[in-house]
Structure formats: C-alpha cells, structure tokens
Amino acid sequence: MSTPLLEVKDLTMHFPIRSRGLIPRTVGHVPAVDGVSFSIGAGEALGLVGESGSGKSTTGRLITRLHEPTSGQIIFDGQDIAGWTPRQLKPLRRDIQMIFQDPYTSLNPRHTVGEIIGAPLEIHKLVPKQGRLRRVQELLEIVGLNPEHYNRYPHEFSGGQRQRIGIARALTMQPRLLVADEPVSALDVSIQAQIINLMKDLQKEFNIAFLFIAHDLAIVRHFCPQIAVMYKGKIVENAPREELYTNPQHGYTRSLLSAVPDMRQAVVGGRRERIRYTGKEEVVTTTER
Amino acid sequence: MTRPFLSVENLVVHFPTPDGVVRATDGLSYTVEPGKTLGIVGESGSGKSVSSSAILGLHRNTSAQVSGRIWLNDIDLLTLSDKEMQARRGKDVAMIFQDPLSALHPYYTIGDQVAEAYRVHNKVSKKAARDRAIEMLDRVGIPNPQLRVDDYPHQFSGGMRQRAMIAMALINDPQLLIADEPTTALDVTVQAQILDLLQDLQREFNTALIMITHDLGVIAEVADDVLVMYAGRAVEYGTTKQLLTAPAMPYTLGLIQSVPDLSSDVNEPLRPIPGNPPSLLDPPSGCAFAPRCTFKHLVADNLPDTVMPELEEIAPGHLRRCHLTEHDLSKLTPKPAEEVEVV
Structure with missing residues (x-):
C-alpha cells in the first residue's frame, strides 16, 4: 500500500481550564482530542461522526492547523506538520483547505464574491492580477454559479449558493485535502443533496481527499467509504461503511x-x-x- | 357539526416591508385533534414557523397583518384581546422553541423559569410553584431535580435544556403544544430521547401536538398527519402514510427522494430538487414550485407560471395543490433534474 496523504498519529489537544480571579492560572485540562489516529489516502473520503463535544470539529481544526496540538503527529504528504510555525505552514495552506458549516457567517459580508474567492490567489501570488478574474469566473462555473455574478455580495445569494461560494473559495488553491465541517447541516433539505453531489463530483474530478465531519449518519454513509466514530475525544470505531452500518462493534x-x-x-x-x-x-x- | 379542537382557517400573515409585502403565510387551513400530532414540513422561509406563532398571538403589536380564523375549542383566538390571549398563552397553548439556549434566560435559574410559567397562571405560593417545577423536571427525565432546579441554563447540556423547555411548556397542562424544530439543534441520540419523551407525555396528557420540522424522518416517527408548506402555502396535506408512501405533489416527492437513508445505494448520486426556494417578496402568480418542478413539462401551456393551482382532495383526507391531472406520480416520467432550467 502506498503512503497515505494524511496520517494522524496519537493526536491530542488539551484545552486549559483557567481559574477565575485577577491572575488566572491553569487549574486543569479538558482533553478535547485524546490520542486520535487515522489516515486518509489521496482522493479518498473519511467520515468523522460523533455527538457535539466529542472532539470531531477540534480534530478538523487541528489538521488545518487552526489549533495547536498538545502532542501527536499530523503527517501530511510525508511531513509532520504538527509543530510547524505559521511561516512554515503558509505554503501548506494551499494543500489543505476547509469548508465551514455556516455559509452565513463564514463569508465576509463586505467583500464581493470575486474578492472572497480571489483572496487566496492574491495571498499566494499564484496568478498574475490580470488572470485573477478569469480564474474566479472559472471557479464560479465549476461550483454551478453564474460566472457573471463575481461582483455581487454574499447577501445576494441563498444559503445553498453561499455554500457553493465557500466551496469555490476552498478550491481556489487546488487543495489535495478538504476538511468539511458539517458542510450541509445548515442548509435546507432540498439543497443538501445538491451540495453533496457537487462535492462528490469535485472529489472525482480533482482527486481531492475529504475529511467529512458530520452528525447526519445517512449523509456520511453516502459520502464516505470509511467512517470513524468519535466519543469523548477518542475514536472508538473506524471501519468501512458497510461494516460499520451492518455490524457496529x-x-x-x-x-x-x-x-x-x-x-x-x-x-x-x-x-x-x-x-x-x-x-x-x-x-x-x-x-x- | 362540532368544530375540531384546533381549526386554522384561511390564515394569512403578511409583513409589510419597505421593499413590498412579504407573504409569509397565505391562506393556510388545517385541523388538529387532542392526542394527535400534526407535522408541518417546509424549508426555511416556507412560513411554517410564522403560521404557528400566529396561534400564540406572537404577531400582535408588530407590523404583521394577520387575518383568517384560529378556532381553539370554539373560540377564535384572533378575536381575543391582548389580555385574554395572555391568559391562554402558556396555559392552553404552549410552545417549544428550536434553540433552548437562546430561549432560556441566562441570569435566572432553571427552576425560577420553569416555576414562573406556573405562577403566571396559578395563584400559588413560591414554594408550591417550586415544588411543581421540581415535579415537572423529574417528569421530563432530569436526574436529581431537587438539586438541578437551582442550576443556571449554562450548567445544563443541550438535551437537558430542551427537557427544561418541555417541562416549562407542559407545566400548565396545555391542550395544544407547538414544537418548532425542537430537536434540530440536538445530536441524533438526544433527538431520539426528546422525541420519545414528547410522545410519552402526549399520550399521558392527551395533548394536541404541532411538530414543525424540515426533517421527514422526524415526521415519520411522530406525526399522524402531515402538512407540507411551500412558499407560504399548503401544497400537500394528508396522513403521514399517504404522504410518505404516495406523495401526490412533486415537491413532497422531491423532499422524500433527496434524503438518503441508511439503506440507499451509495453509488447513485443523491437526487436533489433543482434550484432554490423562492423569495416571498412578490412571489410568482402561478404555482410557486413550478420553476423547480421536474414534472412541469407534463402540464399544458404555461399554466403553472400564470395560474395558482387550488388545493384539491384527491383521496379522502388527502389534499394537494398541483396542476397535474394524474395523482400517482410514479406513473409519470419527470425530466432529469439537470435539465430543469432554474432562473
């Protein structure tokens, strides 16, 4: 077997509990993620399910390095990125992108869609200024939006369309791993299926690996051939979907x-x-x- | 003929805004009997919450224009004065809201808030109200209610808060309970517990229940009858079995098909409804669902775009709003969703 794209080993994240008072001291720790290990191959999808507070979102944020892990390894493409500094991480941020749950709060209301989707291009200086608009329009087309709408603001779009914008933004850098944290749970039922189908198409077309975090077991089953169940910070079961759903351990x-x-x-x-x-x-x- | 226990007739709720009138609910009618559950299904903006808060008179003293009739026990709630309505709100009719964290006051203990609902409607001592609150907290399955009664909302988990909300809603033995997405903010395991609890309590107190949700799975578990709303109107109404086994309106069918279950084929793409729900500001004069409908090509001319279909009874107790002449949608061939031109 070839080496997986992402391998997480014994990942742990403790949130400090601070005492009240003038000089807050750390009086204890909450082990939000407690010795979690799993791997995802290129172009594959792993589902992560569990109740709220089980640590599934924290795990996603650790992999995108929005949180600093307490210990453990996050091996992406052969390199352990767990202890990397922000400067070291910058080029890596192209490869790992995130899709957020709430398309209403995750898009800046003062920026046009073109600015939102084009921002990564500007930050990473990958496409010359003149080419940016073309790339933005291309991305809008890929996610099923009208490419002429790059000048509009997020409030002019419905929830489902906004989530498409969030996906386009994540795709800008041609990532190899997408962490999708409850990407459809804030959407209307009739729209959820649209977004799931879109993500599945993109996965195939661009060979993107997914860490799909959700609590809807039917949707996770549909999207992910392999599913890990988290409970109180630990992965208690990690199995192929047929096995998990027919013979849960x-x-x-x-x-x-x-x-x-x-x-x-x-x-x-x-x-x-x-x-x-x-x-x-x-x-x-x-x-x- | 006696009137049903709750009968909503031709309910209209409009909100005038600077941009025009938002027709949140337009001509809605339904009935509920004691001990029965009506599920109202719809997407955000379909008018399901707005129409239900009208029953509690929550649109009073706002700019909303409400008309129609809401008969509860042969009294039209819309004709009552504010004071009369206040005497019924929380006593005859109670509501459970979606997000218990924002519905509970963070500065008061759970016990104070649950007891307040009782004291407002009953002349009792503080002590008696507190005892009653403890009794209700026990009844909804909160462990150690004598101790937890003095906790603040932030000390409760999401599921416990929703239980406290249910205790508060049921403390006066209401005849009608409206639950507005009571489990949407909760985990599946907690959702199952809350739904079971609601059904147990309903059996015990013979409460009429209106369950507002967008989750057809929840509907299938708890509802006797279902009302499907789209763009402020009822589009299909019937027993849960009728609607889920023989949906006669393309939107209902679309909703059922778009939801995967634990046995669906994972290699098949999901079957979404194309397009997006319409704005209620200046809605189309014809069928509101027509732009997204995969059966539209089967209706002659441009009827769906210009004429609003009427609610018609296609089987005893089964109503739908549709231009199609065929009732059995499985006999028809819809267009593939990708070919529907969505504006």
Whole structure:
C-alpha cells in the first residue's frame, strides 16, 4: 500500500481550564482530542461522526492547523506538520483547505464574491492580477454559479449558493485535502443533496481527499467509504461503511445508529429498538408502533 | 357539526416591508385533534414557523397583518384581546422553541423559569410553584431535580435544556403544544430521547401536538398527519402514510427522494430538487414550485407560471395543490433534474 496523504498519529489537544480571579492560572485540562489516529489516502473520503463535544470539529481544526496540538503527529504528504510555525505552514495552506458549516457567517459580508474567492490567489501570488478574474469566473462555473455574478455580495445569494461560494473559495488553491465541517447541516433539505453531489463530483474530478465531519449518519454513509466514530475525544470505531452500518462493534456506534429516524421503516411500523449508551453499558428500549 | 379542537382557517400573515409585502403565510387551513400530532414540513422561509406563532398571538403589536380564523375549542383566538390571549398563552397553548439556549434566560435559574410559567397562571405560593417545577423536571427525565432546579441554563447540556423547555411548556397542562424544530439543534441520540419523551407525555396528557420540522424522518416517527408548506402555502396535506408512501405533489416527492437513508445505494448520486426556494417578496402568480418542478413539462401551456393551482382532495383526507391531472406520480416520467432550467 502506498503512503497515505494524511496520517494522524496519537493526536491530542488539551484545552486549559483557567481559574477565575485577577491572575488566572491553569487549574486543569479538558482533553478535547485524546490520542486520535487515522489516515486518509489521496482522493479518498473519511467520515468523522460523533455527538457535539466529542472532539470531531477540534480534530478538523487541528489538521488545518487552526489549533495547536498538545502532542501527536499530523503527517501530511510525508511531513509532520504538527509543530510547524505559521511561516512554515503558509505554503501548506494551499494543500489543505476547509469548508465551514455556516455559509452565513463564514463569508465576509463586505467583500464581493470575486474578492472572497480571489483572496487566496492574491495571498499566494499564484496568478498574475490580470488572470485573477478569469480564474474566479472559472471557479464560479465549476461550483454551478453564474460566472457573471463575481461582483455581487454574499447577501445576494441563498444559503445553498453561499455554500457553493465557500466551496469555490476552498478550491481556489487546488487543495489535495478538504476538511468539511458539517458542510450541509445548515442548509435546507432540498439543497443538501445538491451540495453533496457537487462535492462528490469535485472529489472525482480533482482527486481531492475529504475529511467529512458530520452528525447526519445517512449523509456520511453516502459520502464516505470509511467512517470513524468519535466519543469523548477518542475514536472508538473506524471501519468501512458497510461494516460499520451492518455490524457496529462499539456500544456508542450502536446507539447512534439506533437513533437515526428512518422514514421508510416508520411508515411500515413494527418494533423499534433504541439503544442508549451510558459510557459503560447499553440500555435497550423497545417500542411497538 | 362540532368544530375540531384546533381549526386554522384561511390564515394569512403578511409583513409589510419597505421593499413590498412579504407573504409569509397565505391562506393556510388545517385541523388538529387532542392526542394527535400534526407535522408541518417546509424549508426555511416556507412560513411554517410564522403560521404557528400566529396561534400564540406572537404577531400582535408588530407590523404583521394577520387575518383568517384560529378556532381553539370554539373560540377564535384572533378575536381575543391582548389580555385574554395572555391568559391562554402558556396555559392552553404552549410552545417549544428550536434553540433552548437562546430561549432560556441566562441570569435566572432553571427552576425560577420553569416555576414562573406556573405562577403566571396559578395563584400559588413560591414554594408550591417550586415544588411543581421540581415535579415537572423529574417528569421530563432530569436526574436529581431537587438539586438541578437551582442550576443556571449554562450548567445544563443541550438535551437537558430542551427537557427544561418541555417541562416549562407542559407545566400548565396545555391542550395544544407547538414544537418548532425542537430537536434540530440536538445530536441524533438526544433527538431520539426528546422525541420519545414528547410522545410519552402526549399520550399521558392527551395533548394536541404541532411538530414543525424540515426533517421527514422526524415526521415519520411522530406525526399522524402531515402538512407540507411551500412558499407560504399548503401544497400537500394528508396522513403521514399517504404522504410518505404516495406523495401526490412533486415537491413532497422531491423532499422524500433527496434524503438518503441508511439503506440507499451509495453509488447513485443523491437526487436533489433543482434550484432554490423562492423569495416571498412578490412571489410568482402561478404555482410557486413550478420553476423547480421536474414534472412541469407534463402540464399544458404555461399554466403553472400564470395560474395558482387550488388545493384539491384527491383521496379522502388527502389534499394537494398541483396542476397535474394524474395523482400517482410514479406513473409519470419527470425530466432529469439537470435539465430543469432554474432562473
């Protein structure tokens, strides 16, 4: 097997707890991410699921190096970037980009779409000024927006269109890894499928690897052949999707799967099993409907 | 003939703005009986929340123009004075909001807030109200309610806050409970617990429940009847089974098809609805869904663009708003979504 594009080894991030008072001291640590290891090959997609507070978003932010890890390795393309300085990281930021959850707060309302998408080109000075507009229009076209709309502001677009803008911005640098943190959960149902299909097309076309962070198990299953389940800062299960969904090994995974509302099953009726995971054991409740 | 327990008739909510009138809800009618659950499905801006807050009279003293009738127990809530409405709000009709963190006051303890809902409507001592609050917190599954009653909202987890909201809403034994996306902000596991809890409580108190959501999975789990809203209007209305097994309006069908489940084929692309929801400011005069409809080419002329279809009953209790003559959409061949020209 060839070396993976991204390999995370024993990654740990502790948030300090500060005491109150005039001189705050660190009185303890919250292990938000606690010894997490996984790998993603070029052009592949890994799903990361878990409840809020499980550390899945923090993991994503560590890989994009928006957070400083406490310990562990983040090996991207053969280099451990965990301890890199911002200056060292700058060229790497082309390769790893992020798509954010909320398309309303993640786009600067005072910048035109062209400025938003073109900013990375300016920062990395990759395309001469005259070529920027062409590249922006090209990107707008790729994500299914009208290339003539580069002069408009984010508020002129709907939620789904804004998420397309966020994706175009992430694509500007032709990244090799995209960290998508709940990319569709803020969107309307009828739009979610559009964005998922778009990301899948882009993945194929540009051979982009995805770390797909989400809590919607059906959407993760659709997008990611491999899925890792996080619980309280740890990865408790990491398996190919067929295996994870048909034969979950960990109690928390089983409780997650039992909680997904199933439209088709609910209409037919029958027995419904719910599993609650307490951290130690599984509590099963069954209802007839 | 006796009127249903809750009967909303021809409800209209318009918001005048400098840019024109926003037709948030236009001619909405539905009924709910005690012990039953009506699911209202729609996307953001479809008018589902606006129409429900009208039941609680939350548009009073705003610039909103509300008309129609909201019969609750044979009383038209829209004709009541502010004072009369206030006596019913939180007592006969209660609401659970989407985001419990912003619906709870950060400076007051959970107990104070839950008890306040009780004291407003009942002449009781502080002590009695507090006891009642503890009882309700226990009832909604908060462990150690005697201790947690003095906690502040930030000391509660998301699921616990939503439980506290439910305790607050149910403390006066309301006959009608409106839950506006009660589980959207929660994790799936917590969502399942809250939905189970709501159903248990509903059975126990025989409450009529309106569940507003955009999640068809939630609808399938809890609702007896479903109302699908699009651009401020009802587009389909029927029993949950009718709607989910035989959707007769292309938008409902599109919603069902666009959601993957745990058994769908992962190699097939998802089937989204093309385009975006319309603006309610100056909506099209014809069918609001026509620009995104994959069945539009099956309707003669430019009927969908100019004429608003009426809600018609296609089977007992099953209504839809559509120009198509065929009721069984599975017999029709839609255009591929990519070929729909979306403006």
